[in-house]
Amino acid sequence: MKKSLYPQMKLSATGIKNAQPGPKDYKIFDGGGLYLLVKKNGSKYWRYKYRYRGKEKVLAIGVYPVITLKEARNKHLEAKRLLVDGIDPNEQKQRLYADTMAKYHDTFEKVAREWWSVNKEEWSDDHANRVILSLEKDVFPYIGAKPIKDIKTPEVLSVLRRVESRDALDLASRLLQRCNSVFKYAVQTGKATFNPAVDLSGVLKTRKVQHQASLSRNELPEFLKRLDGYEGARLTTLALKLLIYTFVRPGELRGAQWDEFDLEDRMWRIPAERMKMKTPHLVPLSDQVISLLEEICEITGKYDFLFPGERNRKKSMSENTMTFAIYRLGYKGKATGHGFRATASSILNEEGFNRDAIERQLAHMERNDVRAAYVHHAEYLDDRKQIMQWWGNYLVDAAKK
Template structure:
């Protein structure tokens, strides 16, 4: 007689295991611990075999009978249910392994691996910015996708979405970073080709407006305006120091007295504050040292060199320097960063060595082969260059002629 659901549910354990038959080879095995297991006994090629169908109550009586019928159908077709079960399990495990492999090779995982490889040569701020753009714009679209399955149209979809909100510069940066991730995937054997490489020329562009810079002819007038203009003394000195050192405004605003070596007349900026995460030393001219002397007299030689106007425990803000340019009437004609271009143009036109100028600007050598053979800091040459530059600015402000190279360098 067939079992009932009540019999199955009420079956109790005894001092030894036993079974309750349902017929046609199906029975319920009850262990001494009370565990109930559905089993199917059959013969294949003359050998008796038992196939476990599952545990009660997860597998009910009705489900156990359907599983027995399925096993019986396999037997009728000349297949061993136990072998087919093992085959299904192997296929299932293979699918799981494939899913895990794809998960490990997802764009998001590959991005993090690539990103960690770059940390040694990036500043923390730049590293955070790179990851933030990919998290915001790329991950929602292709983050979970295996890199081997991602096609160019999917990348184009990301770029068009960014362009639609008018962020053409961000679209360009995202493409550069996505391209770098896929290139890393090719290099490490995850993929055979880089789908982002097919995006060349696809981005929308707008006319490039370089940061406004004051010409050599405009410097005398600007320098006089800066000296007498209605701006805070700290801001004036910070701007003058920025121009004299050809440093980035952020590097100047974040300068601390610990970075200044008074005896060596050298400003040593640590890697974490540099754009390319490489330490940079700036030779200080007599004029730059004079500004530091004035700042030390005003605020002491501890902590931040150029403190905030209202809160001296914080650095001078970027907006303060920009507002000063506005107050002086130069906001539409020049930017703080533009003075680096002015320095580079005049120094190059005056015949200084290009490598020395690039080193003074802390620019990364684009030619990697050339960079490998040009690791010199050019410190003596840069001392001469920065003193020449400071003397030139001083003479321009006071109406003198432009001084030839070397004439003022050793004064």
């Protein structure tokens, strides 16, 4: 007859279930050092008492009923086999726990936040906030808890596809760049062995852009000189100058009203209903713009609009007024009112200003960010103030070339 592994078994599933707490903790042995510890509060714990190198030790196996009698006996048998091999079951348990914790300690979120902390000193506060918020919203919920070294390329792509499916194509592209930087940092610091985002270049959709005719950096000075000598209405000249200095959309400029401007605070607050994306927008006012506004005020300060129509002062300037002026200056097909935004964006990016701050000043945003913009329309404001003053100074110098 085959000898039982548990010749002195005293426990049964029914007996364990019916074991009642007493005035003190007590033990019910199953044989071979395995026992059930019944606490006076009713809790029941599996324990294994053994000796290792002459010392008595106790291995915590688990809690009943999460660990059944059968499972407890199997774990007990595994521990006894370790002892036969000269391995302390408690030390083995600690090693396995340490390995598991080490694996899960360096999660994507943890490493991403570490990367962010290392780099944020090089960024403006607004940009740093923008970066971490985008990761918290669109990346951490999906791969944040995963060990960074176990994340595969398809998992990263799946995260980006979620953003792409919302038609937030610019955001998806920026998130790819940020994930790529996080994985690169993980490889550099030994937390991962490869970068699963590096091969995703070109896989995301891009928005087809219909470019408006715009001036290059080299062409801008000549245009400014011609504008200074424009022989048409002075108010039209001032409108074009204000358009170039603020690089808002032509419709946003034509509809500008005096109550939107705070010269003391040096800010133009365009209400949401007048913006393309239906969100409020802030335009910091440079010294040059303040001077332009003072001159414009002498002409139209008594009206609601900065640029009222010639026939009806209660309506804004015609959308064709500035376009015809550009034609008269000799730039038909070469420049548009909207194109000055592209010119400004190109030059500012070449100068190394914060890309996200430039985009916010251009009032560019993903459609999924529309609601958030009511709260964050002042993002990167310090950077934007610097950008707008630099741009004003640049235009003055360019007109002298």
